Amino acid sequence: MLDIRRISTSRWWHKKKNWMLFSIFLFLVFVRISKGSIYKDFYFFISRPFWPGQFQKEVILESLDQESSIKLNLLKKDNIRLRKMLYLQESSTSDNISAAVISRKTGSWWRQIILNKGSKDGVEIGSTVIGPGGLLGRVRSTSFFTSSVILLTSPDSKLGVWVDRIQTNGLLIGSGDDYPKLILYSKSADIKVGDFVSSSPASTLLPPNIPIGIVQSVDEPFKAKKTAKILLLAKPQVIDWVQILKSKN
Amino acid sequence: MNKFLKKKISIICFVFIPIIFLWHPSWLGFLGIQPYWPLFWLLPMSMIHGSIKGLIFGLFLGLILDSVTLESNFTQIPGLILCGIWFGRIKIYADSLVGHFRYGLICSFGSFLCGTLYFLQILFKNFSDSSLLFFIPSVQNIIAQVFLTGFFAPLICSQLLKFFKYSREKTSIINFEKN
Numbered sequence: 081m082l083d084i085r086r087i088s089t090s091r092w093w094h095k096k097k098n099w100m101l102f103s104i105f106l107f108l109v110f111v112r113i114s115k116g117s118i119y120k121d122f123y124f125f126i127s128r129p130f131w132p133g134q135f136q137k138e139v140i141l142e143s144l145d146q147e148s149s150i151k152l153n154l155l156k157k158d159n160i161r162l163r164k165m166l167y168l169q170e171s172s173t174s175d176n177i178s179a180a181v182i183s184r185k186t187g188s189w190w191r192q193i194i195l196n197k198g199s200k201d202g203v204e205i206g207s208t209v210i211g212p213g214g215l216l217g218r219v220r221s222t223s224f225f226t227s228s229v230i231l232l233t234s235p236d237s238k239l240g241v242w243v244d245r246i247q248t249n250g251l252l253i254g255s256g257d258d259y260p261k262l263i264l265y266s267k268s269a270d271i272k273v274g275d276f277v278s279s280s281p282a283s284t285l286l287p288p289n290i291p292i293g294i295v296q297s298v299d300e301p302f303k304a305k306k307t308a309k310i311l312l313l314a315k316p317q318v319i320d321w322v323q324i325l326k327s328k329n
Numbered sequence: 330m331n332k333f334l335k336k337k338i339s340i341i342c343f344v345f346i347p348i349i350f351l352w353h354p355s356w357l358g359f360l361g362i363q364p365y366w367p368l369f370w371l372l373p374m375s376m377i378h379g380s381i382k383g384l385i386f387g388l389f390l391g392l393i394l395d396s397v398t399l400e401s402n403f404t405q406i407p408g409l410i411l412c413g414i415w416f417g418r419i420k421i422y423a424d425s426l427v428g429h430f431r432y433g434l435i436c437s438f439g440s441f442l443c444g445t446l447y448f449l450q451i452l453f454k455n456f457s458d459s460s461l462l463f464f465i466p467s468v469q470n471i472i473a474q475v476f477l478t479g480f481f482a483p484l485i486c487s488q489l490l491k492f493f494k495y496s497r498e499k500t501s502i503i504n505f506e507k508n
Contacts, residue, residue, distance in 0.1 A: 183351045187361030188470050189447060190398045194351065235451045235463065236402055256451070257466030258361070317361065 159289075177201055177324040182226065186317045189256050191234035193217075193316060197324065198225040206285065208325040213314035214291035215279060216322060227324070231316050232260050232292070241292055242280040246270050249280050252292065252310065258317075259296065264306040271298055271308055287325060338496050342370050342489065346390065347397045357477075362470055364477035365440040367394060367409060372416050372436060372482070373490035380417030387413025403450045408443030415439070432486040437479030444471035 092098050179201075183194035197203050199222045207219040209229045217231040230237055237254040241262065248271075250264045264271060275295040281288040293310040349366050357363065367390045375383030390413075391406030398405075419435065448467045455463060 183353065184355075185351070185353045185398075187353070187358055187363060188474060189403070189451070189467075192398065235455070253455070255463050255466050256470055 177203060177326070179203075179227070179322055179324055181320055181322065184316065186231065186233070186258075189235055191231040191237075191254065191256070191316075192220075193229045193231065193322075195227045195229060195322065195324070196225070198223050198227050200224050202326065203227040203324055204326065208286050208290070209322050210290060210325065211314040211316070211319040211322045214293070214312070215286070216314050216316055216319070218285070219324065229322075232312060233258055233316070239286065240280040240283050241277050242282075242289075243269075243271060243275055243277055243295075245272075245275050249282065250277075252277070259309045259311060260293075262295070262308045262310050264308070265304070267304050267306060269306050271295060271306060273297060275308075277310055338492050339370075339374060343390075346370055347393050350394060351397055357481075359477050360469065360473045362473040362477065364481045365436075365443060365474055367405075368412060368436045368439045368443070368478060369482060369485040369489065371409065371413055372432060372439070372486050373493050375413050375416035376419055376490065377493055378417065380414045383413030383415075383417030384410055385413070387411070402454050403447060405443060405447060408439075408446040411442060411446075412439040429483040429487055432482045432490075433479045436482035436486065437475045440475045440478035441471060444474055 177197055179195035179197040181193045182196045183192075185192050193209075193216070195203075195209070203219060203222050205219055205222060207227075209216045209219060215232065217229045217234075217237065219227045220230040221228045232239065232252065232254055233256070234254040235256045237252075237260070239252045241250050241252045242248075243250055243262075243264070246269060248264060248266070248269055250262045250269075252260050252262050254260045262271075262277060273295055277292045277295065279286040279288055279290040279292060291313050293312040295308045296311040297309045299307045299309070346367050353363055355361070371383070371386055371390060374386050378386070387409035388406060391404065391409040394405050394409075416435070416439070419431075448463075448471065451463055451467065
């Protein structure tokens with residue numbers, strides 16, 4: 081009788097320790113099946129007080145800015161050296177004229193801005209006008225005190241541009257709305273949404289590599305042409321101050 | 330001075346059309362588009378002076394507006410001349426309430442005519458490129474402009490017509506006294 085009692089108490093399910101081990105095993109199986117999501121979420125909450133603070137973020141951003149500016153300077157030097165070697169037009173920032181927008185027509189078909197600097201300040205017809213973000217247009221006419229700029233969105237505006245990713249030249253034409261159209265004269269051009277468009281390095285009208293916009297949508301190819309809608313980086317509707325780059329012609 | 334202003338109010342308004350055209354008050358716009366300002370002056374002037382003078386006023390307006398806009402390839406003259414001739418054939422009614430609505434409708438149609446003629450020039454010029462690209466934004470421009478012009482015309486045109494008629498009567502009385 082005594083023997084029977086001893087055997088029954090020695091069964092494994094009678095031991096609390098075994099149940100604990102089994103529970104942990106089940107939990108680990110669940111964690112495995114859920115690909116560690118519970119564990120990761122748990123870690124998210126317990127590590128929160130130790131995340132990098134605002135100060136650390138600023139330090140990192142400042143370092144990144146410094147790194148970018150150093151890289152930019154090196155690339156500028158390289159660019160000038162290579163352009164000299166290839167006898168291409170130089171981009172210069174030394175001859176800029178700051179001007180305020182005194183009239184703005186950015187709706188309907190007439191898309192132009194009038195600036196408060198004219199021929200007396202040295203503004204010439206054909207000068208490039210840039211604003212925060214990139215290219216706005218070109219000076220079409222000047223008076224003694226003012227200069228009129230035809231915007232990229234005007235139906236009268238046509239410019240040669242460069243799509244950097246696919247290394248292709250295209251034609252940017254204003255269509256009377258806020259989104260000029262890019263025409264690529266190749267049906268097979270691999271243009272994609274998000275591609276960056278800048279002024280063409282081969283252009284004789286504009287300084288090279290001025291940012292213009294980003295491809296917003298690409299239309300279906302039509303008659304050996306591919307067209308895309310461009311979102312301009314510089315917004316003429318809101319810009320109050322611009323820079324006039326003196327014409328090289 | 331006051332007499333001079335009253336007498337020459339039509340010329341003063343004519344001078345201010347390109348200024349308001351350039352000013353482009355965004356708070357009066359819709360979808361970034363403005364009413365077609367020159368029609369507000371052209372309608373009362375042509376109604377008072379007739380078709381031939383309407384044609385001349387249209388030509389003058391077109392010339393001055395073409396000079397302040399930069400599009401050298403397109404012109405507003407044909408639309409404004411046609412509007413000037415048409416507006417000159419419209420009689421002035423005594424019923425001011427009906428007149429108000431008529432001004433709105435007439436200016437809307439005039440704006441549609443001018444807009445369409447301008448659009449046709451753009452299409453013709455860019456025929457070799459993708460002309461379809463211009464179609465949707467241009468239709469949007471025309472519709473917004475027609476709506477806004479028709480919306481503001483009853484208010485502005487009736488006031489201007491009153492001023493111009495008054496100034497013309499004053500001038501004719503002065504001339505009659507001189508004779």
